[in-house]
Amino acid sequence: MLDLVAPLVVENQSKIVLLSADGLGGLPHPGTGRSELETAQLPHLDALASRAACGLIRHVAPGITPGSGPGHLGLFGYDPLEFRVGRGVLEALGIEFDLRPGDVAARGNFCTVDGAGLITDRRAGRIGTDVCVRLTQRLRGIRLPGVEVFVEPVKDHRFVLVLRGPGLDGRLSETDPQALGKPPLPVRPLDPAAARTADIVNAFTDEARRRLADAAPANMVLLRGFDRLPGLPAFPDVFRLRAAAIAAYPMYRGLARLVGMEVLKTGATFADELATLRQHWESHDFFFLHYKDTDKAGEDGDFDAKVAALERLDACIPEIEALGPDVLVVTGDHATPSVLAGHGWQPVPVVLWSRYSGADTVAAFSERACASGSLGVLPAQHLMPLVMANALRLTKFGA
Amino acid sequence: MLDLVAPLVVENQSKIVLLSADGLGGLPHPGTGRSELETAQLPHLDALASRAACGLIRHVAPGITPGSGPGHLGLFGYDPLEFRVGRGVLEALGIEFDLRPGDVAARGNFCTVDGAGLITDRRAGRIGTDVCVRLTQRLRGIRLPGVEVFVEPVKDHRFVLVLRGPGLDGRLSETDPQALGKPPLPVRPLDPAAARTADIVNAFTDEARRRLADAAPANMVLLRGFDRLPGLPAFPDVFRLRAAAIAAYPMYRGLARLVGMEVLKTGATFADELATLRQHWESHDFFFLHYKDTDKAGEDGDFDAKVAALERLDACIPEIEALGPDVLVVTGDHATPSVLAGHGWQPVPVVLWSRYSGADTVAAFSERACASGSLGVLPAQHLMPLVMANALRLTKFGA
Numbered sequence: 001m002l003d004l005v006a007p008l009v010v011e012n013q014s015k016i017v018l019l020s021a022d023g024l025g026g027l028p029h030p031g032t033g034r035s036e037l038e039t040a041q042l043p044h045l046d047a048l049a050s051r052a053a054c055g056l057i058r059h060v061a062p063g064i065t066p067g068s069g070p071g072h073l074g075l076f077g078y079d080p081l082e083f084r085v086g087r088g089v090l091e092a093l094g095i096e097f098d099l100r101p102g103d104v105a106a107r108g109n110f111c112t113v114d115g116a117g118l119i120t121d122r123r124a125g126r127i128g129t130d131v132c133v134r135l136t137q138r139l140r141g142i143r144l145p146g147v148e149v150f151v152e153p154v155k156d157h158r159f160v161l162v163l164r165g166p167g168l169d170g171r172l173s174e175t176d177p178q179a180l181g182k183p184p185l186p187v188r189p190l191d192p193a194a195a196r197t198a199d200i201v202n203a204f205t206d207e208a209r210r211r212l213a214d215a216a217p218a219n220m221v222l223l224r225g226f227d228r229l230p231g232l233p234a235f236p237d238v239f240r241l242r243a244a245a246i247a248a249y250p251m252y253r254g255l256a257r258l259v260g261m262e263v264l265k266t267g268a269t270f271a272d273e274l275a276t277l278r279q280h281w282e283s284h285d286f287f288f289l290h291y292k293d294t295d296k297a298g299e300d301g302d303f304d305a306k307v308a309a310l311e312r313l314d315a316c317i318p319e320i321e322a323l324g325p326d327v328l329v330v331t332g333d334h335a336t337p338s339v340l341a342g343h344g345w346q347p348v349p350v351v352l353w354s355r356y357s358g359a360d361t362v363a364a365f366s367e368r369a370c371a372s373g374s375l376g377v378l379p380a381q382h383l384m385p386l387v388m389a390n391a392l393r394l395t396k397f398g399a
Numbered sequence: 400m401l402d403l404v405a406p407l408v409v410e411n412q413s414k415i416v417l418l419s420a421d422g423l424g425g426l427p428h429p430g431t432g433r434s435e436l437e438t439a440q441l442p443h444l445d446a447l448a449s450r451a452a453c454g455l456i457r458h459v460a461p462g463i464t465p466g467s468g469p470g471h472l473g474l475f476g477y478d479p480l481e482f483r484v485g486r487g488v489l490e491a492l493g494i495e496f497d498l499r500p501g502d503v504a505a506r507g508n509f510c511t512v513d514g515a516g517l518i519t520d521r522r523a524g525r526i527g528t529d530v531c532v533r534l535t536q537r538l539r540g541i542r543l544p545g546v547e548v549f550v551e552p553v554k555d556h557r558f559v560l561v562l563r564g565p566g567l568d569g570r571l572s573e574t575d576p577q578a579l580g581k582p583p584l585p586v587r588p589l590d591p592a593a594a595r596t597a598d599i600v601n602a603f604t605d606e607a608r609r610r611l612a613d614a615a616p617a618n619m620v621l622l623r624g625f626d627r628l629p630g631l632p633a634f635p636d637v638f639r640l641r642a643a644a645i646a647a648y649p650m651y652r653g654l655a656r657l658v659g660m661e662v663l664k665t666g667a668t669f670a671d672e673l674a675t676l677r678q679h680w681e682s683h684d685f686f687f688l689h690y691k692d693t694d695k696a697g698e699d700g701d702f703d704a705k706v707a708a709l710e711r712l713d714a715c716i717p718e719i720e721a722l723g724p725d726v727l728v729v730t731g732d733h734a735t736p737s738v739l740a741g742h743g744w745q746p747v748p749v750v751l752w753s754r755y756s757g758a759d760t761v762a763a764f765s766e767r768a769c770a771s772g773s774l775g776v777l778p779a780q781h782l783m784p785l786v787m788a789n790a791l792r793l794t795k796f797g798a
Contacts, residue, residue: 001460004459004460004463004480005462005463008463355429355738356426356736356738356739356743358426358427358434358745358766358767359427359432360767360770361767361770361771372770372771374766374767374770376770376775376776378461382460382461382462383461384462385460385461385462385463386461386462386744387462388462389462389463389464389744390462394462394463394464394744395464396463396464396465396466396741396742397459397463397464397465397466397469397479398459398465398466398467398468398469398470398479398483398484398486
């Protein structure tokens, strides 16, 4: 798709806003039969849907639940099955760690183990970030032969491990058994070339266990998402857009930086993000705007909180429209149905408005309504070509 | 797709009509919210849609605007991303030029340049065909080492350049800078093997500049779409159909000839085309019938003219039905929304009738109505297998 689109790109003055409401899609409440989107009062999103093209985005494949990485890469135009990025890399980029080609990064969690070494809390009681900072200091002191070791706090119980040195390979299994009552697993090489790196990581976790022995509830670590920086074609080069990312959360800033977007400095709230959008309206053509609250509520299994998060988002739509974007897209990186209390595999509603989008028969922004929209069920990586077409930024293919 | 279908083909006496209304699809009028198809009175097409299978055809990929070449190749069953054909080849075939394997053909435009050599009109004020004929005579006299040079008038400001000789290669950039106030560009080889051909073309344009110096407004040429004849599997062989093309415009005759259809002699109007259809009804199985007016009106940005063109087409549907085709398909090669005044990326309505097509819930022939049809959104190259199946010309796959 990128190879098809890139040679067709032309530049113009149009402005594009891609609003990703994290974990947007949901499922019906067992009591009412209505999903979070169908329960919320969304006058502005419904009005937008009425005059725009709607559909559902499938981020990876039927039945496949996307992580935030593949979910957003798809929205940015990259086939998530072709371009794979480990969670460790994303976490490292999200804290603005200077990750270099060849580094192996992993996402770390502090966890709680009992006297027998069995996991009793996979998130160490969600310790505060201050505790996380203090404990990562201990782990930084770990010395391993032939590599530099970086241990950087992220938030709550999360940290990043980066190994730097020659010949490292990120094709490793994770140490998290994804269940309580089991011990952390040793990492296994998923390719023979990663055998030495596996030994190094296992030496790290052994030493971490010793150094954290007295630090309960954060007395052990879990590591996953080992990977190296992938070679992605840069978004601003492929689409010839001055692309900006506005996201309060490090993960999404990291993802945007990974594809070469300029990550704008912003505050902690969506109101801050909107202020940043207004400030930079003239200097950029494309804005990736990230809204986190929908996902957070869904992950918590809090149906009503997700409804409220959707209604808060809806109230902000006029502020975005007031800027006069030429193309406005509202969608999400994956579903986070409250009844699942986690990411879901369901395709996610999308509304795409431009002067040339046409309106279909959809008059409400919900999973069910968008299923009959003119965009159909759209692989995520097909969204950007449509966005570019609607911005009149693509010439025709063939004579 | 062709490899899958060809071994399944069986022959019978059925008659198939594929009516391509060029640039068929549109977009809502900003004033009324209704598209050209939704505005036009189309009693016959609506009735056909009511008793047939409907859907939308996507010719290339989401967001990608098809040129007429890829648009029609898709309707003929060829994946337009797999089979790419340069505009020069199509133009040459469209004037019945005897293009031979190895020839390099380009589409030429006469243009206007000012005293500094900068382009002031990319179409030379759309000079008449008579002027074009006279000026191509001048260019035919150009002699270049090692190649034969053919310069053939097409229509208005358009001509075809064909180079014939050993070792030519069509992988060349175009000379049209696609903007006013710039000079025509020299062609660049897009592959090292095309370096000598680039030199030859640049020598041609230098000499053309000299020979046209006194011929303002047609005092320079622009060249694009360089290519050689591609090796396409022949339509009559793949589908085992006695296939005829009926098209008043050279481009579409050229396309039909490219895939090996017999191009029937016809007149300048659609009434002439219908007369040709009647005359040849017994001698062929498959008729590609082309209607140009829809595209012309859309390209002119004339909403009302496009509505009128659709209504004229609708009035002809009974004449086609009276012949008793076993399969009747009405669709287009791409959208040409009046509001875009050019080709669009939007999928295009299709209606497919046979005794075995089934009827879906669609009762109107429009973009919005067909979006909920039983054919769904169909890649163009999937249409011919469906047509063949409806003609009972395919056996089953597997025992």
